Amino acid sequence: MHALLELRDIVKSFGGHRAVDHVSLALAPGEKTVIIGPSGSGKSTLLRAINFLETIDSGTILFDGREVGYRTVKGKLVLDKPKHICKLRTQIGMVFQHFHLFPHMTVLGNAMEGPVTVLGAPMDEARKVALSMLEKVGMADFAARYPASLSGGQKQRVAIARALAMQPRLMLFDEPTSALDPELVGEVFATIKQLADEGMTMIIVTHNMGFAREIADRVVFMENGSLLAQGAPDEFFGEHCRDPRIQSFIDRIF
Amino acid sequence: MARSAALTALLVFCLCVPAWAAPSGGQAEADALLRRAADIMVTGDLKGAVAVYLQVPAPGPEGDEGQFASSRMQAARLEFAAGDYPAALNVVDELLAVYPDNIEAVRFRASVTDAMLPQWRRLLRDTVKFVPHLLKGSVMTLMLVFFTILVSPLGGLVIALGRISNFRPLSRACWFVIWLFRGTPLLLQLFFIYYGLPAIGITLRPVPAALIGLGLNYSAYLAEIIRSGILSIDRGQMEAAEAMGMTYWQAMRRVIIPQTYRVILPPVGNEFIALIKDTALVSTIAMVELMRTADQLFNASFNVTVLGLAAVIYLAFTTVFTFAFEWLEARVGAYEQR
Numbered sequence: 320m321h322a323l324l325e326l327r328d329i330v331k332s333f334g335g336h337r338a339v340d341h342v343s344l345a346l347a348p349g350e351k352t353v354i355i356g357p358s359g360s361g362k363s364t365l366l367r368a369i370n371f372l373e374t375i376d377s378g379t380i381l382f383d384g385r386e387v388g389y390r391t392v393k394g395k396l397v398l399d400k401p402k403h404i405c406k407l408r409t410q411i412g413m414v415f416q417h418f419h420l421f422p423h424m425t426v427l428g429n430a431m432e433g434p435v436t437v438l439g440a441p442m443d444e445a446r447k448v449a450l451s452m453l454e455k456v457g458m459a460d461f462a463a464r465y466p467a468s469l470s471g472g473q474k475q476r477v478a479i480a481r482a483l484a485m486q487p488r489l490m491l492f493d494e495p496t497s498a499l500d501p502e503l504v505g506e507v508f509a510t511i512k513q514l515a516d517e518g519m520t521m522i523i524v525t526h527n528m529g530f531a532r533e534i535a536d537r538v539v540f541m542e543n544g545s546l547l548a549q550g551a552p553d554e555f556f557g558e559h560c561r562d563p564r565i566q567s568f569i570d571r572i573f
Numbered sequence: 574m575a576r577s578a579a580l581t582a583l584l585v586f587c588l589c590v591p592a593w594a595a596p597s598g599g600q601a602e603a604d605a606l607l608r609r610a611a612d613i614m615v616t617g618d619l620k621g622a623v624a625v626y627l628q629v630p631a632p633g634p635e636g637d638e639g640q641f642a643s644s645r646m647q648a649a650r651l652e653f654a655a656g657d658y659p660a661a662l663n664v665v666d667e668l669l670a671v672y673p674d675n676i677e678a679v680r681f682r683a684s685v686t687d688a689m690l691p692q693w694r695r696l697l698r699d700t701v702k703f704v705p706h707l708l709k710g711s712v713m714t715l716m717l718v719f720f721t722i723l724v725s726p727l728g729g730l731v732i733a734l735g736r737i738s739n740f741r742p743l744s745r746a747c748w749f750v751i752w753l754f755r756g757t758p759l760l761l762q763l764f765f766i767y768y769g770l771p772a773i774g775i776t777l778r779p780v781p782a783a784l785i786g787l788g789l790n791y792s793a794y795l796a797e798i799i800r801s802g803i804l805s806i807d808r809g810q811m812e813a814a815e816a817m818g819m820t821y822w823q824a825m826r827r828v829i830i831p832q833t834y835r836v837i838l839p840p841v842g843n844e845f846i847a848l849i850k851d852t853a854l855v856s857t858i859a860m861v862e863l864m865r866t867a868d869q870l871f872n873a874s875f876n877v878t879v880l881g882l883a884a885v886i887y888l889a890f891t892t893v894f895t896f897a898f899e900w901l902e903a904r905v906g907a908y909e910q911r
C-alpha cells in the first residue's frame with residue numbers, strides 16, 4: 320500500500336533563512352501524524368507547503384503516489400497551473416490557528432462555499448453535505464448564525480466542518496487550539512479526535528501534548544527546519560526519551 | 574425774379590416754423606411745470622416735486638407732446654422710490670387711463686404690484702417660475718451622476734485589481750492611470766477631452782466628453798479606495814479560500830471583495846457626494862445641466878433666488894445620498910454585530 324502523501328527532501332528558504340531544511344515524511348492512508356517543535360522551527364511552513372500556500376525551493380511532493388504541484392524549468396521548480404493546484408487543494412483540508420472563517424457568510428454559508436463555488440455542486444446537495452458536516456462537529460443548530468457571534472471553539476468547529484464539506488482525503492491542522500481559551504480546547508479536541516477515529520488521514524501541528532498522546536500514530540519533532548526525531552507517542556513521552564533536546568522541549572511545554 | 578421767389582420762401586419758412594416748433598400756450602405751461610418739478614427734485618424735496626408734476630394737465634383732444642406721460646411717470650417713480658407703492662400705483666393708473674397702451678407705464682405698474690407682494694409671495698412666484706427650468710437642468714445632472722455611479726465602481730475595481738496584480742506592466746499601467754487622473758484637476762481633464770482631443774482627430778459631443786471625463790476621474794479615485802479595501806482584508810481570508818481550492822478570481826469574487834464593502838462604503842459615499850457637485854464642472858464644456866441652467870437664469874434676471882433654489886436642489890440630492898449610504902452601511906456591515 321503506497322503512502323497517501325509523501326514528502327521528499329523538501330527545502331524552503333525565506334531570504335537566506337532556511338525555514339524547512341531537507342524534510343522527508345510519508346503518510347499512509349488513515350495515519351495521524353502530530354508535529355511538535357519550538358516556535359519558528361518551520362512547522363507551519365511545512366504544512367503550508369503541502370497544500371502549496373508556500374512554494375518549495377526543492378524537493379518532491381507525492382500525493383497518491385504521483386508527483387504533484389511542480390514542474391522543473393531550467394533546473395528550477397515552478398508551481399503548476401492554478402487549475403491543477405486548485406484540484407489538488409480540494410483533496411486537502413486545512414484548518415488554521417485563527418479559523419479564517421468567512422465573516423460575511425453564515426455558518427451554513429461557510430460550509431457550503433467550497434462545494435458550491437469550487438466543486439460546482441447544486442445548492443440543495445451542497446446544503447445537505449454542509450449540514451451533515453455541521454452536525455458532525457455539533458454546530459448544525461448554529462447554521463444561520465454569523466461567525467462574529469460564535470465563541471472561538473465554535474468557530475474552529477465550523478472551520479473544521481467547512482474543510483470537511485469538501486470531503487478531503489487529508490486534513491492539515493495548524494495549531495487548531497492555540498488561539499482558544501483553555502476551557503474551549505476540549506470541544507475542538509473532541510471533534511478532531513472523532514475525525515481521527517473515523518479514519519481520516521491527518522497532520523496536526525500543535526503544542527498540546529494531549530493531542531499528540533491521544534491521537535497520534537506518530538509524533539514528529541521539528542527544530543530549525545529539520546525533522547529531528549520521529550516515533551510512536553509512547554517513545555516520545557515515555558521515561559526513556561532518547562534525545563535530550565526533545566526531552567527538554569517536552570519538559571518546557573509541561 | 575429768382576431773388577423775390579427766394580425771399581418769399583424764406584418769409585414763409587420764418588412765419589411757419591415758429592408756429593410748428595414753438596409750444597402753444599398749454600404746452601409751454603406744461604414744459605415750465607416739468608422744469609420746475611425737476612428743479613425742486615434736485616433740492617431733495619420729492620413730495621414737492623411730485624405735487625408739481627401732478628399739476629401737468631391731461632392732454633386735450635389734440636394731444637400733447639408727451640409732457641403728461643413723462644410727468645406722471647416721473648411722479649410715479651418718485652413715489653415708488655419713496656416707498657409709497659399705492660400712491661405710485663394711483664399715479665401710473667392716471668396715466669394708463671389716458672394711454673392704456675403706454676408700454677413703459679404697463680411695465681412700471683407690473684413692477685409696482687410686484688413690489689407690493691409680500692416677500693413670501695414673491696419667493697413663491699419666483700420658485701414656481703424658476704424651478705421647472707432648474708429641474709429640467711437637474712435631469713442632465715442626475716443622468717451624469719447615475720452613469721458615473723454605474724461605471725466608476727467597475728472601472729475602479731478593474732484598475733484596483735490591475736494595480737495589485739503581480740503582472741508588472743499591468744500594475745504599472747494602472748498606477749499611471751491613477752496618478753494621471755488624481756493628479757490633475759477634473760476641469761482640466763474635461764477641457765482636454767472636449768477641446769483637446771479634436772486636435773488628434775477625436776471630436777466628441779459634450780455629453781460623451783463629460784461622461785468619459787467623469788467616468789475616468791471617478792474610476793481613478795474609487796480604484797484607490799477599493800484597493801485599500803482589498804488590502805485591509807486579513808491575508809488569512811485569501812489563504813483560507815485558496816486552501817479550499819478556490820482560484821484567485823473565485824476568492825476575490827466570493828470572499829475578498831464582498832468583505833471590502835463595509836470598509837469602502839463610507840469613502841465611496843463621500844466620493845459620490847463630491848460627484849454630485851463636480852457635475853457642475855461640465856457646464857464649462859457646453860453642457861446644460863443644473864449649474865448652467867441656474868447661471869443662465871441668473872444672468873437673465875439677476876434674481877438671487879435662482880441661485881438659492883439651485884443650492885436647495887443640490888442639497889436635496891446630496892441629502893438623499895447621505896441617507897442612502899447610511900442605510901447601506903448599516904446593512905452591509907451587519908454581519909459583524911450578529
Ligand SMILES: Nc1ncnc2c1ncn2[C@@H]1O[C@H](COP(=O)(O)OP(=O)(O)OP(=O)(O)O)[C@@H](O)[C@H]1O
Binds near residue numbers: 333338357360
Ligand atoms: N512569509 C515569511 N517570510 C519570511 N520568513 C518567514 C515567513 N514565514 C515564516 N518565516 C520564517 O520561517 C521560520 C519558520 O516559520 P514557521 O511559521 O514555519 O514556524 P513554526 O514552527 O510554525 O512556528 P510557530 O510555532 O511559532 O507557529 C521562522 O523563522 C519564520 O520567521
Ligand SMILES: [Mg+2]
Binds near residue numbers: 363493
Ligand atoms: Mg506556526
